[in-house]
Amino acid sequence: xxxxxxxxxxxxxxxxxxxxxxxxxxxxxxxxxxxxxxxxxxxxxxxxxxxxxxxxxxxxxxxxxxxxxxxxxxxxxxxxxxxxxxxxxxxxxxxxxxxxxxxxxxxxxxxxxxxxxxxxxxxxxxxxxxxxxxxxxxxxxxxxxx
Numbered sequence: 484x485x486x487x488x489x490x491x492x493x494x495x496x497x498x499x500x501x502x503x504x505x506x507x508x509x510x511x512x513x514x515x516x517x518x519x520x521x522x523x524x525x526x527x528x529x530x531x532x533x534x535x536x537x538x539x540x541x542x543x544x545x546x547x548x549x550x551x552x553x554x555x556x557x558x559x560x561x562x563x564x565x566x567x568x569x570x571x572x573x574x575x576x577x578x579x580x581x582x583x584x585x586x587x588x589x590x591x592x593x594x595x596x597x598x599x600x601x602x603x604x605x606x607x608x609x610x611x612x613x614x615x616x617x618x619x620x621x622x623x624x625x626x627x628x629x
Contacts, residue, residue, distance in 0.1 A: 486491060527575035528585060535583045539593035543601055543615065544626055545571050550613050550624035561614050561621040567603040570613060 542551040551560045574590030576597055592599065595615055604612040604623065613624045 507527045521557065527579050527591075528577065528582065535581045536580055537583065539578060541594050541622070542587070542627065543573060543592040543595055543613070544587045544589050545601060545609070545613060548610070549587065549627040551627045552624045554622075559623045561604065561623050565605050565623060566614055566621055567605040569600045570603050570609055571601050573597055573599040573615075 490523045490588050540551050541554060542549050544550075558622060571590065572590045574597060575588075575592070576595065577585070578594050587593075592615075595601075595617060599615050599617065601610050601613050601615045601624075604614050610626065612626075615624065616620045616622075
């Protein structure tokens with residue numbers, strides 16, 4: 484009988500630890516902090532926050548700069564040998580945010596999935612161009628002027 488109680492208690496602790504880990508991954512998966520940094524930025528906004536229908540341009544925000552691409556142009560697709568080092572990783576996908584006052588933050592992207600790596604373009608400074616792999620193609624993202 485003592486064995487069953489110990490096993491049951493151990494199973495409950497394991498389930499609680501697993502639940503805590505899953506919750507922290509789900510909450511942490513949308514934070515804007517870079518690896519090893521603390522973040523004072525709130526997590527991703529909930530999907531469909533607000534009631535406006537927003538047709539976001541395909542963008543990603545890195546170091547306060549918005550970079551955009553076009554899905555309509557073959558000029559926006561790069562070859563793999565043009566891809567260089569990872570610059571950052573997407574931490575929040577905002578395609579479903581319907582709040583017209585929402586300001587995208589570092590790590591936010593309109594349509595790139597959370598976890599997508601954003602790379603430097605070989606031979607170009609990060610301030611000039613970035614690239615990310617999406618739907619089988621390396622998309623060129625260029626800075627958007629304010």
